[in-house]
Amino acid sequence: MTKVIKLQGSFNFRDLGGYATSDRKQVKQGLLYRADELAGLTEADKKIIEGLNIKTIVDFRSDFEVEMKPDPIINGAQYVHIPALPGMGVESSAALLPAELNNLVENADHRAGSMEQLMGGLLASGQFPIERVQQFFVTTYEQLPFQNKAYQRMFQLLADEENLAMVQHCTAGKDRTGVGSALILLLLGVPEEIILADYMITNDTLQPKIAQLKQQLAPLVGNADLSVVEALYGVDKRFLQATFQKIKQTYGSYTRYFEVEFQLTASKQAAIKEKLLD
Template identity: 40%
Template sequence: MTHYAIDPVSRIIPYQGANNFRDMGGYETEDGRRVKYGLFFRSAELHGLTENDLLHLHTLGIRTVLDYRHEQEAALKPDPAIAGAVYECIPAFAADLPIAAAQSHTMEELLGGAQTGGFGPEMLAGFYAKLPFGNASYRRLMDLIQEPERLGLLHHCAAGKDRTGVGSALILLALGVPEETVMLDYLLTNEGLASFKAEILARIAPALDERALQGFQAIMAAKPEYLNAALDAIKERYGSYEAYFEQEYGLTAGRLDALRSYCLETI
């Protein structure tokens, strides 16, 4: 079996057939504990995983795969079966975001939008601001992380950047990881997608004008203003993350304590 050395800084597991695959463990919390490794993983789409990738993946102890893509995306590029893991596909879009708009966010359609100038930073920031509310996929995520028998949990979308980026932020915030570290984890996506982005750009650059090139750069980048749009919207609506977790997901202070007691370790 091919050896896959995890980068200790980025936590990236360098699979040949999946981009931006990383362990979310190791982050220090506000109370001085640390998120355990091997409980939470995030990734881009898994369709291209090679045989050797899968052999290694099976050693990670994945018990749950939560796919944020909508049904059409998942049908076009289905996840491979992972032995011992339960697969769930719950599209990540907010209750007040039209389904048609949410379903336009496949990788191919986003790249096409970049070429026509149809997508850009303002669109993405607005999308992020809506994601944390009334979102069935994140409700399921918050339920799953409270069930130790369903961890390790692997959650993913197409690029592992937007829908997975917000989902990852919610996991880390629920565990008491400070906002600055949550942002750091989000921005590591720029490293996790670097080779994929370069490959796509080399293929489509000759057909892009300056406006389309800027649009491509916008949709493929993890920018602080994107995640901040989601975090600011939470604080504006609820006043605090604690109130948000309790009112959106029923994660009371007691439940947060129980979650942290299992998922965190003393340094």
């Protein structure tokens, strides 16, 4: 089972090691981590992370998200920022919204405000239905695995032992990071059901963050239904299953997917497995 790293300023920092593969091997612990945003790390948190011997931090967030909450410096770690979905965050929120609200997003003063203020305005409008949020995520999860430069870079880094241990993260550590983590585990031969179980752990780790966000939004939204916050910051098996299904529909097999999308030949895939499996 995944190991949650207890930190004060990050809720969803986890070790991906320990999972069994279909050929009875095991993902090594202490080499692969997934996380939510790191901007809130305390000095004590940073010491804990430095103690994990992190060599590479891969940040999947948009330029806007990074500008709002830049990563702290972690001694000994190189920082690689490459958006997993260009424009994801406030800039792409219009994809979730009825046309009449697009203007609100486009004209919001992002630099002066905050994600919470913008979200509060959207929720208060009463036109931010959970069904639309869920469909947005399904569509996003179907698109993320293909021609994605962030994941291409992630696998390039992963192929070199000098870059390990590695942590990948986004804002909540659930969608862009969730797909990135799933792709690594798929390459290593971890069964889908185990990957889904790891993915769903986010619903437990982010509960304090969700409660905090609801408290922040309550004064901004009046009588609006805050259950949509659960949909935005939680995870649903259907989302990641959409990733699995789209890959198999497109390529027929995961092996072929990794060969075409990441130029990982059978020998290259075997070399990565050799580094990361016991």
